[in-house]
Amino acid sequence: MPESVYGIYRIPIERVNGNSYLVVRGDEVIVVDTGIPGNAERIIGEVGALGPGRRISAIILTHYHLDHSGSAADLRAATGAKVYVHEADAPFVSGERRPPLPPSVPKETLDAYSQMRPVRPDVVLRDGDVVFGFRVIHVPGHTPGSIALHDGRALFAGDNVNVRDGSIVGSPAPYDWDSSMAKESLGRLLSLEFDVLLPGHGPPVIGDAAAKARSALKVRTLGLRALTLSAPAAARESRSAPNVIRIIRYYKAQSQPLPVSNERGGDI
Numbered sequence: 001m002p003e004s005v006y007g008i009y010r011i012p013i014e015r016v017n018g019n020s021y022l023v024v025r026g027d028e029v030i031v032v033d034t035g036i037p038g039n040a041e042r043i044i045g046e047v048g049a050l051g052p053g054r055r056i057s058a059i060i061l062t063h064y065h066l067d068h069s070g071s072a073a074d075l076r077a078a079t080g081a082k083v084y085v086h087e088a089d090a091p092f093v094s095g096e097r098r099p100p101l102p103p104s105v106p107k108e109t110l111d112a113y114s115q116m117r118p119v120r121p122d123v124v125l126r127d128g129d130v131v132f133g134f135r136v137i138h139v140p141g142h143t144p145g146s147i148a149l150h151d152g153r154a155l156f157a158g159d160n161v162n163v164r165d166g167s168i169v170g171s172p173a174p175y176d177w178d179s180s181m182a183k184e185s186l187g188r189l190l191s192l193e194f195d196v197l198l199p200g201h202g203p204p205v206i207g208d209a210a211a212k213a214r215s216a217l218k219v220r221t222l223g224l225r226a227l228t229l230s231a232p233a234a235a236r237e238s239r240s241a242p243n244v245i246r247i248i249r250y251y252k253a254q255s256q257p258l259p260v261s262n263e264r265g266g267d268i
Helices: 040-050 072-079 090-094 107-115 179-189 209-219
Strands: 005-013 017-027 026-033 056-058 084-085 121-123 134-138 147-150 155-156 160-162 166-169 196-199 243-248 251-254
Touching: 005 196, 017 040, 017 196, 040 056, 040 072, 056 072, 072 084, 084 090, 107 160, 160 196, 166 209, 179 209, 196 209
Parallel strands: 026 056, 056 084, 084 121, 155 196
Antiparallel strands: 005 017, 005 243, 017 026, 134 147, 147 155, 160 166, 243 251
């Protein structure tokens, strides 16, 4: 893929230790995951803080779970941005079908789905599609239509790879639609090369991220302690503004030190 200049901004979703990301190229802003319901106004405010003339043109959902798609309907209504989701998760985002949540999901999580506003996707994604310079990788298991986005430098992993308590981990098994398939999909992602990991939950991993993820998850499968990241490989939660990661022609610059976050978070 051709090189391009863009910035990635992270908006931490504190309630679930989750993330919404902004990919900025010129005046165009792409939102990757919207977080829980009620987050649309915050996203719009963060985009406005980047400077005048910025506009949200697309909302890409890595999967249908409420903590990733919960504000998609409100954000589209407010901005007119198109919603992108994989074809296998589209019926759950649109409300045409009930989400196939596993029986291990807590009752309070099931109840939370009553807050979810359905939204009909504008663009249905498939494995191998290229959107805004990122290749769509279908990684089913956590949900039927989970995706990752990859351009050789950055990997938006959705919930397939997360950072919890400073350690790189896989998807949260109690919330997996098919745990066996999730492990296969994780292996596919770990075969890729990427310098920056943007997880569904927890702070980003910056610098040699693919090797760190492979090392951490290999250790974990042996039943040993997962690799613990040291600053600035992982980022602390920000309470006032998104942490900024700029990737320019394979070089990166950080606006502030990004130490390890010790916060725990859940998936809904």
